[in-house]
Amino acid sequence: MGVGLRIARESYQITSVNRSEVLRYLGHSGQSLSAELDERIEAVTQRCLYMARPRATMASFAVEEIGPDAVVLTGCALRLTGHDITQHLASAHEVVLFAATLGADIDRELRRLSLTDALEQVIFDAVATALIEKTADAANAHVRAYAAEQGAFTSWRFSPGYGDLPLSVQPMLLASLDATRQLGITLTPSHLMVPTKSVTAIVGIHPTPQPGLESSCSICSLAEFCSIRTTGRTCRG
Numbered sequence: 325m326g327v328g329l330r331i332a333r334e335s336y337q338i339t340s341v342n343r344s345e346v347l348r349y350l351g352h353s354g355q356s357l358s359a360e361l362d363e364r365i366e367a368v369t370q371r372c373l374y375m376a377r378p379r380a381t382m383a384s385f386a387v388e389e390i391g392p393d394a395v396v397l398t399g400c401a402l403r404l405t406g407h408d409i410t411q412h413l414a415s416a417h418e419v420v421l422f423a424a425t426l427g428a429d430i431d432r433e434l435r436r437l438s439l440t441d442a443l444e445q446v447i448f449d450a451v452a453t454a455l456i457e458k459t460a461d462a463a464n465a466h467v468r469a470y471a472a473e474q475g476a477f478t479s480w481r482f483s484p485g486y487g488d489l490p491l492s493v494q495p496m497l498l499a500s501l502d503a504t505r506q507l508g509i510t511l512t513p514s515h516l517m518v519p520t521k522s523v524t525a526i527v528g529i530h531p532t533p534q535p536g537l538e539s540s541c542s543i544c545s546l547a548e549f550c551s552i553r554t555t556g557r558t559c560r561g
């Protein structure tokens with residue numbers, strides 16, 4: 325059971341994706357685009373935004389113990405193992421887990437395109453990748469606001485498979501969030517998520533500002549979803 329933050333399911337209205345990010349996923353490196361390709365990317369983007377159901381579930385847990393190679397959370401069977409996550413959360417007193425997804429329709433469309441239009445599939449995949457990252461930003465903004473309410477600070481989000489945190493933590497992470505029931509996320513035998521455009525993340529709540537965060541709101545990827553600035557403060561205190 326989470327201690328302070330528990331959101332069973334939150335939906336996000338996202339009406340755009342970062343175009344330069346889409347182009348980066350497409351391997352574009354500054355060369356000019358034909359008008360035809362430009363229009364196609366725009367049309368695919370609008371279709372992906374229409375079909376996606378960006379949602380997230382999240383819960384916070386108190387840190388019970390940080391050992392040399394594992395973080396233990398109170399009331400949560402998930403053990404975060406590895407040197408990297410242990411270092412990352414070294415000063416955290418609380419941890420927020422979240423899962424986010426675009427839903428099953430995006431995978432269905434990718435499968436359909438794989439049989440009918442290879443170029444469009446590649447573009448759709450790039451747009452959906454940018455959109456799930458933006459959905460994770462929306463969830464992350466919520467976590468940052470939660471930390472700011474306590475006068476605390478977050479670390480950047482860490483996901484299974486990064487560093488030496490194994491993908492094998494995914495079953496317990498999803499179970500801790502009831503993510504299969506709330507969001508329909510399941511795992512393949514190799515711990516990959518279905519729907520494929522899904523993300524899980526771990527965000528530490530710390531008493532002091534953490535390195536690696538944006539130095540200014542003007543370059544912050546969470547800005548569109550940020551509720552802290554409306555209070556006249558920032559997440560940097």
Ligand code: SF4
Binds near residue numbers: 465468538541544546
């Ligand atoms: S927009 Fe500014 S206050 Fe809001 S999360 Fe980003 S850096 Fe923090």
